[in-house]
Amino acid sequence: MAIKRTNSESLFSKAKNYFPGGVNSPVRAFKSVDGSPLFIKKGDGCMIWDEDDNQFIDFCCSWGPLILGHNHPNVYNKVVETLQNGSSFGAPTRLENELAELILQRNPFIDKIRFVSSGTEAVMSALRLARGYTEKDKVIKFDGCYHGHSDSLLVNAGSGLVTLGESSSAGVPASFAHETLVLPLNDIEALKACVEAYKDQIACAIIEPIPANNGLLLQEKTFLLALREICTENNILLFFDEVISGFRVAFAGAAEYYGIEPDLVTYGKIIGGGLPVGAYGAKKEIMARVSPDGNVYQAGTLSGNPVAMAAGIAQLTECAKPGFYEDQAQRTIDFIAPINAHAKDKGYDFEIVSIGSIFWLNFAGNKTIRKAQEINPDMTGFRHLHSALLERGIYLGPSGYEVGFVSLAHTPEILQKAAIMMCEALDAIYQ
Numbered sequence: 001m002a003i004k005r006t007n008s009e010s011l012f013s014k015a016k017n018y019f020p021g022g023v024n025s026p027v028r029a030f031k032s033v034d035g036s037p038l039f040i041k042k043g044d045g046c047m048i049w050d051e052d053d054n055q056f057i058d059f060c061c062s063w064g065p066l067i068l069g070h071n072h073p074n075v076y077n078k079v080v081e082t083l084q085n086g087s088s089f090g091a092p093t094r095l096e097n098e099l100a101e102l103i104l105q106r107n108p109f110i111d112k113i114r115f116v117s118s119g120t121e122a123v124m125s126a127l128r129l130a131r132g133y134t135e136k137d138k139v140i141k142f143d144g145c146y147h148g149h150s151d152s153l154l155v156n157a158g159s160g161l162v163t164l165g166e167s168s169s170a171g172v173p174a175s176f177a178h179e180t181l182v183l184p185l186n187d188i189e190a191l192k193a194c195v196e197a198y199k200d201q202i203a204c205a206i207i208e209p210i211p212a213n214n215g216l217l218l219q220e221k222t223f224l225l226a227l228r229e230i231c232t233e234n235n236i237l238l239f240f241d242e243v244i245s246g247f248r249v250a251f252a253g254a255a256e257y258y259g260i261e262p263d264l265v266t267y268g269k270i271i272g273g274g275l276p277v278g279a280y281g282a283k284k285e286i287m288a289r290v291s292p293d294g295n296v297y298q299a300g301t302l303s304g305n306p307v308a309m310a311a312g313i314a315q316l317t318e319c320a321k322p323g324f325y326e327d328q329a330q331r332t333i334d335f336i337a338p339i340n341a342h343a344k345d346k347g348y349d350f351e352i353v354s355i356g357s358i359f360w361l362n363f364a365g366n367k368t369i370r371k372a373q374e375i376n377p378d379m380t381g382f383r384h385l386h387s388a389l390l391e392r393g394i395y396l397g398p399s400g401y402e403v404g405f406v407s408l409a410h411t412p413e414i415l416q417k418a419a420i421m422m423c424e425a426l427d428a429i430y431q
C-alpha cells in the first residue's frame with residue numbers, strides 16, 4: 001500500500017524548475033530509492049510530517065544535527081529569545097564565548113576554536129591551517145571518508161599502486177587532487193608505505209575516526225592508535241573530522257570515545273542545534289596561526305551568528321548532562337538487538353551495525369565491513385526496505401550508504417514500536 005504523495009510530487013515538479021535535480025543537496029533527490037522526495041512540513045520530537053500529512057518516526061534527524069529531536073523546548077526557547085534582539089551583527093557577542101566555553105571546558109586536547117557556518121567550511125579552513133602551520137602541501141585522506149565538498153577532498157583513490165588522488169567531481173583540477181594522497185581505511189601497512197614515499201611533504205592526515213558517511217566503517221582501535229603514532233613520528237598533524245561523530249558518541253566525540261588526541265579537529269552538525277554552525281579547533285600554538293593573530297586567512301560574515309550560537313548552547317547544555325551519552329547508547333542497543341535477533345532467526349543476511357546512537361543497515365550481515373570497497377554496491381535490498389518502512393511510518397535517509405540516528409526524543413516505547421515495524425518490513429522484503 002503506497003503512501004499518498006500528491007502534494008510532495010507537485011512541489012517536487014516545481015522545485016525541478018528552480019534547482020538542479022529539484023534539490024539544494026543531492027542526496028535529498030531520492031535518486032537511489034523509489035519514488036520522489038517527501039516534502040516535510042513539520043517536525044516534533046522524533047516525528048515528522050510531510051505535505052500529504054503522512055507521519056513518520058524520523059531516523060534521519062536532519063542527517064545528524066538533531067540529537068535532541070525536533071523542536072526541543074530549550075532549543076526553541078533560546079532561539080526565539082535570542083532572535084528578539086536581532087539576528088546578526090557582524091560584531092562579537094557573548095553567545096560565542098558561551099558556546100566556546102561549553103566546548104573547550106570538556107575538550108582537553110584543544111585550546112582554541114573558530115566558528116564557521118558548515119562542516120565543509122570547517123574542514124576547508126582547518127586544512128589550510130594544517131598546510132600553513134606545517135608549511136607542507138600534501139594531505140592524506142582515507143577512501144570512504146567524507147569531509148564535505150571542498151576541492152582538496154573531492155578526491156578518490158587513483159588507480160594502480162600510486163596513492164595520488166583523482167578528482168571525484170568535475171571542476172576539481174587534477175593538480176589539486178594530486179596534493180591529496182588517498183589510502184584504504186584500517187590498513188597500517190599502506191599508511192606506512194605512503195608516509196615513507198612522501199616523507200616531509202605531508203601536512204596532515206585527515207580521517208573520520210568513526211567513518212559514517214559511506215556506511216558505518218568502524219575502525220579497529222589498533223589502526224587509529226597506529227595512525228596517531230605514525231603521525232607523531234613523522235611530524236604529520238592528525239586531523240579528526242568529527243563533524244558527524246563530535247557530540248554524538250561522546251561529548252568530545254571519537255577522540256574521547258577512543259581516548260586518542262588529534263592535533264586538529266572539526267565539528268559541525270550537532271554543534272549548531274539544527275542551525276548552520278561548524279567549527280575547527282587545535283592547541284594554542286596551531287591556532288595562533290589563524291588570522292588576525294597569524295597569516296592563515298579565514299573569515300565569515302555570518303560566523304558565530306548569535307541565533308545559531310543560541311541553538312548550539314541550548315543543545316550542547318543538554319548533551320553535557322551526566323549520563324546523556326550512556327542513555328543514548330543504551331536506547332540504541334535496546335532498539336537494534338531485537339531486530340538483529342529477528343534477522344538472524346529468519347536467516348536474513350542483514351544486520352544493523354551501531355556505535356553510540358549512530359546505526360547503519362548492513363545488507364551483508366555476516367561480514368564486518370571496515371573499508372569502503374567492502375560494501376556491496378547493489379543497494380536493491382535497501383531500496384526495497386526504504387519503501388517498506390515509509391509505508392509503515394518510518395523515515396530513513398534515502399540512501400543505503402547513509403547512517404541513521406537515534407535522538408533523545410526517541411523514547412524506549414517509540415523505539416520498541418519502531419523495532420516491530422522494522423521486523424515486519426524485513427519480513428515483507430525477504431519473503
Ligand SMILES: *Cc1c(COP(=O)(O)O)cnc(C)c1O
Binds near residue numbers: 243244
Ligand atoms: C556532514 C559532514 C561534513 C560536511 O558538513 P556540511 O555541514 O554538510 O558541509 C564534513 N565531514 C563530515 C565527517 C561530515 O559528516
